[in-house]
Amino acid sequence: MPRRVLIGYFTRELMSRIALCVLILVSLMEILALLEQTTTILERHLGVRGILLYATLRLPLLLGTALPLSTQVGALLLLTAMTTSSEIAILRAAGLATPRLLALMLPATLVTGLFSAVLADQVTPRAELALAEWWNATTPDNQTPDGHAFWFRSGDTLVSVGSIGHAGRQAQRIDLYQRDAAGMLVSATHADSADYTDGQWHLRRARVVRLSPTHADTVPPVDMPWQTTLSPRGLVRLSIDTPPLSLGTMLGSLYGRIPASQPPSAYRTAFLERLLLPLFFVVMLSLALPVVYIPPRTGTRSMIPVYCLAAGLLFVLFQGVLRALGNAGTLPALLAIAPGIGIFALGVGTVLIRMEDR
Known part of the structure; x- marks a missing residue:
């Protein structure tokens, strides 16, 4: 079978499952967010239009949050189905090794990772800033607007x-x-x-x-x-506790061209994390690969998919802890982002080699 046919098949199947997982996760998160804010929106007399606008402006952030886990869950669904239906066994009999299987799924994963990076860099910061501006502008005059104090440095x-x-x-x-x-x-x-x-x-x-x-x-x-060169929009951005930022804004804050509300270590860590985001998706994909070793007689009763999902959640948690240390300046940016990716990539590689030798 030509390689391009296999790449097309895996890309189509994996992307469809990722899209399904994203739809489910984002819908759940949107519902939870609206349950929390609908009463406030209606009290401000913004009506159904306000509810729809809130949900739309929150969508990019929720989408970026759901994509990494959806990539792993989509890969788990695809590979588990192919394994239990003996498709993986047929491909192995045709000479397809596990590294080549990973390579066939890389295009869809890298496209998803690049899309997530562009979304996080260009769409989410604008949407979150627009949401913060709208939320602040619609605060009733008899209420304290955005009552929390905040600090920033400008030169x-x-x-x-x-x-x-x-x-x-x-x-x-x-x-x-x-x-x-x-x-x-x-x-x-x-x-x-x-x-x-x-x-x-x-x-x-x-x-x-x-x-x-x-x-x-x-x-x-x-x-x-x-x-000051500070604009009203810039003041709103600085008032957000952890605002999503573009690479340009991070660089401007690091070099003093833009007022900044976070320490330089936080911008350096976020900058490196944004650049390495596609690799994060590759690791999430590789953590799903052990399901191809599910014994044929075990089928859907196997616990391997559960272990793979747990490893993915552990990876997300581990990266979050290291990122927090990097934001605080306890770890350099490189040590706050790269080790987690390397450790889990080597760990899943070791697991695959051991399972291959059985």
Whole structure:
């Protein structure tokens, strides 16, 4: 049988099962999200249109979350069905070894991984930012808008914002701490509020304290411009606890061109993880391969698919723990991302060799 025919068959079958798994997982997560937020949406008088808009804007994030696990589950469904129906035995009799079987399934897996990377880099950040802007803009005037305070750095200035409203065009309780090149505090500005009009931020009732080695000068409350390149959309992005970011935004935050709310280690870890995301999908695929060794008489009673799924979940958990250590700066970015991929790839390779020798 020509190789391209086998690649086409495995690609079609694997992609269809991945799509089915994604549909089921995303539907479940959408339902759970809507159960949590539907009451709030209706209280804001946004109606069915608001519910549909919320579900649509959440879809890219949920899709990216579901794709890795769906890839493994789809591969498990396909390979288990082929094994129990003796298709794998026929292919083995024709000379198809397990590494070649993996190679036949790689195109579909890599396409899925690349799609997930593009989705996470270009679509999800825009959708999540649009959702945060819409959610903030529709907050009733009698409620505290986005009431949690947050910090970020813009050049040599540390900024604290108490809350934002009107899709980031208004902010309350602004504190600016200006530092010099050596990191020493030179001035502190405390403003009751700030608003964005005519393309410029204006601080209201700002009180400035200028510091020197010997004394501090205080300026009475006054309205003044806020010299910053920060846009309302950028302020909304900074208010999100863990915003999905594109590679360009990560690089801009690392090199100080864009205000940043996370430590540099978090951006370096997320940047490397995004680049290596297709390899993550390859490992998830390889963790499904042991099901081809299900004994013919065992059939669907075999526990191997369960073990494979457990290994996939363990891989996701292990990567999450290492990523958290990388975000905190405890581990370098490379050690926070690459070891998990390498360890589980070598581990499943060892398992396959041992099962092949039986």
